[in-house]
Amino acid sequence: MYGNYDPPFSLEKEGISISVEKIDAQWIYKRTLGTDRVEKLILEEGKLIINPVKPLNTPKEITQNLLIEFEKILLLAAGARKTIFLTFPIEIGIFISDKGNKNHQLLEVLTLSRQKFTLYGSVSNGLVCKYWKSKIYSVAPSLNPLHEGLMELTVRNTTSDWVSISKVVFSASGMKLYYDSNVFMKARMDILSKNTAETGFELYHINGRLKSYPRKNQDTWKEALEVYIRKLDFVPPTFDMRLGL
């Protein structure tokens, strides 16, 4: 489903129906998902781009943080560094670009993933986060790219004790998605003490690749368009998990 589409076109997948039709001199964008229908009028001819976006826009953008809770508690030895695979929710961004493919405008964001919010920390000093529960995989599982993405997470225990981890929280500001037939993200988590950690994302160039993932796919990876483009993007921001692991 992800890719670029020249209108007129129509496609249907997993209950999502998208079409762009020409009626007189106008283009009409139609989208149906269950009982939810959207129609928009486009006055200029443009290309439609469908790609995964950060899972923080639907049903309403109320936070910039994503909390992934592990299905089982992870125990990590002192000084250990391990790579695990997690899943994360996917949101599908539909953009329109002009003929020169330079300016993009977001038409809408929809999702097939479960949507839930949670609080990281206590009621008096916590932080509302988008919530997702994931299994921990030692090898990359095969996933439905319209529902879930794959995150390669490198966990590093910098303390001199065993630590137990039940969740990881990320700030969306450094989040970068890549996709082909699947959706990827690469992140790190440095455990600083029993209750604190620093998390962040690792940026790729378009030809970058995910370690431990089949290399044959690497050439087809694309960098996903973002709903909001940041101007300062040199240093990926990190998130300090100070309210428990």
Next chain:
Amino acid sequence: MMSINILNFILYSTSKGPVTLRNLLEFIFILSFSIIISRIIILYLRRYFKNKVSKDVGETTIKFLYHGSLLIVFITILPLIGLDPSGLLLAGGITGIVLGFASQNIVGNLISGVFLMIEKPIKIGDQVEINKISGYVTDIRIISTFIRTFDGLLIRIPNQQVFTTNITNTVSYPVRRFDFTIKIRYSDDADAAIWFIQDLIDKEPFALSSPPPSVYVNELGENSVNLVVRIWAPISEWYVLKTRFLWAIKKVLEENNIEVPFPQREIYLHNVPEKKPIPEKQNLNQGEQI
């Protein structure tokens, strides 16, 4: 050879002694230096206040501090040019007392306003309840605080009242809870009702997974089994969720044949055997005997 020090040139004499050119230059230098230092401090204060208090309040406070500090410096260095500030201070003191009595409330509000800025129990845009007035804080000024009520009225509350009364800030924390009591019939399965409500909460994105929601039988009432539903929601979505979720619970329960009972009374009717009427005369006689 006699050396003439121009700085010791006496400009004029006062009762406190002669005033030299050095004294005058010192006076000018200290005053100028104070102005420069005050302006630098003001610059920093302006940056500090920028996103913390409203522009009106920030500017008023800054001007008050700037002119106040310069006045103190000016009075302190007056003896350098041969002027005695004690008379000024005495006059100022008396004026201060008179003004103090006259403007007791204004000063009280002013001081309360300063403390409100330091303590910061409320911010502009917060949803609050102050002295039984609920609404959004639209401005916090040095003398008073402005509230826009939910029905669109502007209310000005003196800061002294704001400071000394209980303030309920409903948006201070990132999340807030709401509770419902749901009554079901005794003939309904309470476990099933709890399951349906929990499933509904689970499907609702803004019903937070942590702190966890709770649904339980709270009371065996006169006419119903009373369930309590407790849900935490992000503060921005709390009101919207609260206003639509109760009806959603009612609909899901009704779809599954679990209904809200009407008040009930069980009435038992017995057939009372007819009694033979007692003759009036006999009755009267009995009364007489007593």
